[in-house]
Amino acid sequence: MTMKTLIAAACLAFGLVGPVLAQEGAHSTPEIAKESWSFGGVFGTYDEHQLQRGFQVFRESCSSCHSARLLAFRNLSEPGGPGFTEGQVKALAAEYTIADPLVEGGERPGVAADRWPAPMSEADAKASFGVVPPDFSVIAKARGTTQQFPWWIVNYFTAYQEGGPDYIHALLNGYHEEVPEGFELPEGKYYNDYFPGHAISMPPPLTDGAVDYADAEEGGVNVPETLDQYSRDVAAFLMYVAEPHMVARKETGFRVILFLVLLAGLMFFVKRRLWAGIEH
Amino acid sequence: MSEHSTYTPGNPFSKWLDDRLPIIRFSKEHLLDYPTPKNLNYWWTFGAILVVMLVIQIVTGIILAMHYTPNIAMAFDSVELLRRDVNSGRVLQAAHAVGASMFFVAVYIHIFRGLFFGSYKSPREVLWILGVLLFVLMITTAFMGYVLPWGQMSFWAATVITNIIGAVPFVGESVLQLLRGGFAVGNPTLNRFFSLHYLLPFIIAAVVVLHIWALHVPGNNNPTGVDVKSTRDTVPFHPYITMKDLYAVVLFMIPFAWFVFFAPDILGHPDNYIMANSQVTPAHIVPEWYFLPFYAILRAVDFNILFIDSKLGGVIFFAGAIVVLFFVPWLDRSPVRSGLFRPLFKWFYALFVINFIGLAYLGAAPADGRVLGIDVPTFSKICTAYYFIYFLVILPILPRFETTRPLPASISENVLGKAHA
Numbered sequence A: 001m002t003m004k005t006l007i008a009a010a011c012l013a014f015g016l017v018g019p020v021l022a023q024e025g026a027h028s029t030p031e032i033a034k035e036s037w038s039f040g041g042v043f044g045t046y047d048e049h050q051l052q053r054g055f056q057v058f059r060e061s062c063s064s065c066h067s068a069r070l071l072a073f074r075n076l077s078e079p080g081g082p083g084f085t086e087g088q089v090k091a092l093a094a095e096y097t098i099a100d101p102l103v104e105g106g107e108r109p110g111v112a113a114d115r116w117p118a119p120m121s122e123a124d125a126k127a128s129f130g131v132v133p134p135d136f137s138v139i140a141k142a143r144g145t146t147q148q149f150p151w152w153i154v155n156y157f158t159a160y161q162e163g164g165p166d167y168i169h170a171l172l173n174g175y176h177e178e179v180p181e182g183f184e185l186p187e188g189k190y191y192n193d194y195f196p197g198h199a200i201s202m203p204p205p206l207t208d209g210a211v212d213y214a215d216a217e218e219g220g221v222n223v224p225e226t227l228d229q230y231s232r233d234v235a236a237f238l239m240y241v242a243e244p245h246m247v248a249r250k251e252t253g254f255r256v257i258l259f260l261v262l263l264a265g266l267m268f269f270v271k272r273r274l275w276a277g278i279e280h
Numbered sequence B: 001m002s003e004h005s006t007y008t009p010g011n012p013f014s015k016w017l018d019d020r021l022p023i024i025r026f027s028k029e030h031l032l033d034y035p036t037p038k039n040l041n042y043w044w045t046f047g048a049i050l051v052v053m054l055v056i057q058i059v060t061g062i063i064l065a066m067h068y069t070p071n072i073a074m075a076f077d078s079v080e081l082l083r084r085d086v087n088s089g090r091v092l093q094a095a096h097a098v099g100a101s102m103f104f105v106a107v108y109i110h111i112f113r114g115l116f117f118g119s120y121k122s123p124r125e126v127l128w129i130l131g132v133l134l135f136v137l138m139i140t141t142a143f144m145g146y147v148l149p150w151g152q153m154s155f156w157a158a159t160v161i162t163n164i165i166g167a168v169p170f171v172g173e174s175v176l177q178l179l180r181g182g183f184a185v186g187n188p189t190l191n192r193f194f195s196l197h198y199l200l201p202f203i204i205a206a207v208v209v210l211h212i213w214a215l216h217v218p219g220n221n222n223p224t225g226v227d228v229k230s231t232r233d234t235v236p237f238h239p240y241i242t243m244k245d246l247y248a249v250v251l252f253m254i255p256f257a258w259f260v261f262f263a264p265d266i267l268g269h270p271d272n273y274i275m276a277n278s279q280v281t282p283a284h285i286v287p288e289w290y291f292l293p294f295y296a297i298l299r300a301v302d303f304n305i306l307f308i309d310s311k312l313g314g315v316i317f318f319a320g321a322i323v324v325l326f327f328v329p330w331l332d333r334s335p336v337r338s339g340l341f342r343p344l345f346k347w348f349y350a351l352f353v354i355n356f357i358g359l360a361y362l363g364a365a366p367a368d369g370r371v372l373g374i375d376v377p378t379f380s381k382i383c384t385a386y387y388f389i390y391f392l393v394i395l396p397i398l399p400r401f402e403t404t405r406p407l408p409a410s411i412s413e414n415v416l417g418k419a420h421a
């Protein structure tokens, strides 16, 4: 029995270090590409212009269906974000009506401390779409992409955290007019390559030219007004909504890790010095 | 170990105190003078790392609890608002969540160190048993903590894992209801889990005190497994071991900080950023990575054994996988402690480590998938079998076939031999 186990051991050990790939259940979802994001990796920061454009897409398109209940107006002027001024944020908030049982009439204009109001009640949303469009507060972290076995280990070293924006970008570009042969698309649903199960209740929200960006003369940056660009911008904005303090977090990270590395170096020498006289 | 003390109170007050509560004497004996084998390697620093991790978990946890609301309507948002609106909230929350993972990294290394160097053998059986008890307490605490943010994985992991208790004959159903506070996981479950999650770390801290007490009676084992023979074999705990442990702790903090600041969510599951919903089952329910080996064992039993149905069978193997650890000191019959001097044991041990990692991998694989061309259920059965064969067959029987290498006469001799070789 010892011999047998040894052989089994050798086979297993060899097999595990060999080219191991977990076979996932067969599905026809095309692989979601890793896009390059300004906020990707440990050095990444948000691009102010991109966040402003993404905010515009969110405001003009998505926010008519999706809520963002944890996003406060004031967040939009905080450091590390889209860089709006406090005045701009105040004016923006005032354009929205906030339900407030404490005031007369139950409603008042928004202030910077308010959170983004929901566009419709859950019941209305259910009536229109059959489902409630998911809230956007943390959606960019609530979706992700999966990598096959050895590759996800690499993510630990590159600190890849952008699966959510990659998925959102792919989703918005994944609509098809024609449904693949043999696929039964239920009434009121749309075919999407990347949505799990492919039948999504969200109508394609964006098309080329749908949002009019400010160009360079108006204080923006010239970018193409295409579906691909819109979806990148809104995905970046949603990442920001989910992680508003990412830049500050990373900055602290550099300080902490630098400190730890220096301290470890120092300790190494102290320890070696201390133990120098001892055979061990 | 420390009956004869070298402490002489330096002033009238400490003399007065020493006659009433010899706490200074005690600290000096156990934190400064405690004789430690001088040949300990860095695998022996993980105990200190674990103590530091426990403190970090308790401190960050207490602060998180100040902002957390244990109510199913508010729990999810309270955690997210803590991340966004509390000063340093993002870092505190990440430190606690990543900290749990790092705690388990450290404890697995600590356990496998013990298994290799035979640290569980006489006279350290009680020390080992207390260790296994700590492991059980850690598992329970982490499981309950994971439920608190009330995301989809929290909810469904809680449902699946508590469900297995229902499989226990006779009492299962009533224990299950008691644990959940109802027929399904809901608000009462969340409340009791929060209460227990706050309590258990302090029980862990108390057991750690016993664990270290049980360490200080026989003293440390060491890489040779040979007993300490004279003071030449040891160094005082302070400054030698304190300095070395501190260095290791700082090194351990580097990957910890890496995850906290640069990839705080990478060890978690995206689904846990979706609020719990009892109407929507996630496509693929997976527990946290540190439970995966045991989860794989649970799932491996998908067949009935005589009158025991597969569900109960799974629970028996799952519980058995941990219970067997309590008996390791008596299952291993070899008089030689350290794996370094056991030429055959080494291989079985290496395979055991690979097998354990394999189980973790299988625990995360979808049940209808394939790994290395073998379907997941079959592969899980093979790995589960080896897990138990290692403890129940190999450890007891191997010594009969094994010729161990000659042991050094003492630690000092071994150290000198190394230096001159």
Ligand code: HEM
Pocket (backbone or CB within 6 Å): B043, B044, B045, B046, B047, B048, B050, B051, B054, B107, B110, B111, B114, B117, B119, B120, B124, B127, B128, B130, B131, B132, B133, B134, B135, B138, B204, B208, B211, B212, B215, B219, B220, B221, B222, B325
């Ligand atoms: C909260 C968790 C734990 C803490 C804080 C802890 C702490 C410690 C400390 C400080 C030491 C002495 C330093 C060292 O040898 O690394 C130690 C030794 C030891 N621990 Fe733990 N431990 C924990 C869990 C465990 C577990 C789960 C086991 C085994 C199942 C275990 C088994 C042992 C053994 C056998 C020793 C003696 C090692 C030797 O002297 O060779 N411990 N522990």
